[in-house]
Amino acid sequence: MAPSGLRRPNDPPLLILVSLADGPKHGHALAKDIEDFAGVTLGPGALYGAITRLAERGLIEPLGSDDRRRPYQITPPGSAALAEALADMRRVARAGLLRLGLKPV
């Protein structure tokens, strides 16, 4: 399992990293994007709790902004942690699909 603490597909930190993988976003844009691609609604408390953890671990970083809506971007360690977590999940998903007799994506 990924040592970065990204364990489940619906973990808020993992969802945030996936959302930031295609570019910087601020809090509201992150929540909207996550709702769109994962169907998970993250409230402000849960979202900023996860942002705090990720920033502390150096996986994301804030960008300078004059607005109150500060955007965040994924860092190289964040990209590496995300790639590792997704590879783990893909391996599990592939094994599960094969055992169900379904074709892995």
Place this chain on the structure above:
Amino acid sequence: MKPASLLRWYPRAWRDRYGEELLALIQDTLDEGHPAWRLRLGVARGGLRERGRQARHAAAASVRRRVGPDRWGTVLIAGLVCAVGSGQLASAPLPARAWQAVALGALLTTVAVTAAMVLLGGLVALPALVRFVRAGGWPKIRRRVGWAAGATAVAGGGLAALVLAAGARSPAQVNAWGAYWTGLLVAGLALAVAIGLWAAAATAAARHLTLTARVRAFHLVLGAIIPNAVSMVVVTLGIWWWATQSSVTLLVLAVTNLALAGVLAPKKIGRAIRRGRRLQAAASGATIINPSAQRTHGRHRT
């Protein structure tokens, strides 16, 4: 509902860093028509979680400061003094009376127990030291360890030479031999320097070791017990001297020391045990946090 009032759930430091951003997000969420009660609940839960994390980190940081390298140095010095002292005492002449033998036995026992505790403290940290050395940490402590080993060799060699030289003479000749006592003084000073250098080497190594919460908690308790054990060595030493020299002053000092230790030791040890438990609880509640990243974050905030 005023969104700003929701921030009160969060710790001040968190509010200073993220407060404005969270308020903007809350406002955007409210503008979209999300239920205010659910939002309020989520923010309150997030704030309480942050307060809990902050409290755990503060407790862990406090314990880390207390189980710092200085405590290691004290422990090492105490242990080495005890080890050296036990050798000196073991070679002391046999006492004439039974109660003097009891006093000497008590003294040697407290010295041995104290030295054993110091060794135990070192042994539980040994795996972390081995990992540190294997990870390429040896160059960081090599010079200090080299100096300490050199000083120990000089002091040990000097003491051994004196013991050998004294062995060939009668006690009366040794007592009248000025060079022997001068050499003993110099060797004793060299030994003190060696102990100091070992303490410095241990301090330098301890700064680099990654110890588990359980080991740190154990060291915390040991750090509270060992000074009291050293105090007991002083007490038994005073009683033994009183027994052999009939010195009432030494007896008064020993009893005073014993009374002080009896009052202070239980409190200190109890406090150390409670801190150790808090440390372990804090460590089990923050396992996914990278300490180095935390430190970096702390610098940004301040």
